[in-house]
Amino acid sequence: MAKRRPPAVTPNTAIGDDVDLDRDDVRLPDGTRLTEQRAEEIVQDVRARGGRPSLTGDAAVSPRVSFRLTPDVRDRAAAVAEREGKTISQLAREALESRVRAS
Numbered sequence: 001m002a003k004r005r006p007p008a009v010t011p012n013t014a015i016g017d018d019v020d021l022d023r024d025d026v027r028l029p030d031g032t033r034l035t036e037q038r039a040e041e042i043v044q045d046v047r048a049r050g051g052r053p054s055l056t057g058d059a060a061v062s063p064r065v066s067f068r069l070t071p072d073v074r075d076r077a078a079a080v081a082e083r084e085g086k087t088i089s090q091l092a093r094e095a096l097e098s099r100v101r102a103s
Contacts, residue, residue, distance in 0.1 A: 021034055021035055021036050021039060022036070065096070074088070077091055077092070
């Protein structure tokens, strides 16, 4: 059976009605009640994480490229990346940049 992926959430995604955490009993995965204070802590934590810096050097989102591999190539790439202390994405980016420069 295929693994189910959650739907993408964008700034335009309808979220639903606001929740009154003083009135409504909302539980976190660990079973504790979600309070206004805890909700604010979660928001601050998420905001502090940010993401990877843009490759353009600006605050803009870097374009994405994705492609499929055979399991063997993916496993070999993972081994090379691990030996070099990189992610597979970094390894793939370097290979693509090198190929484009050479053309």
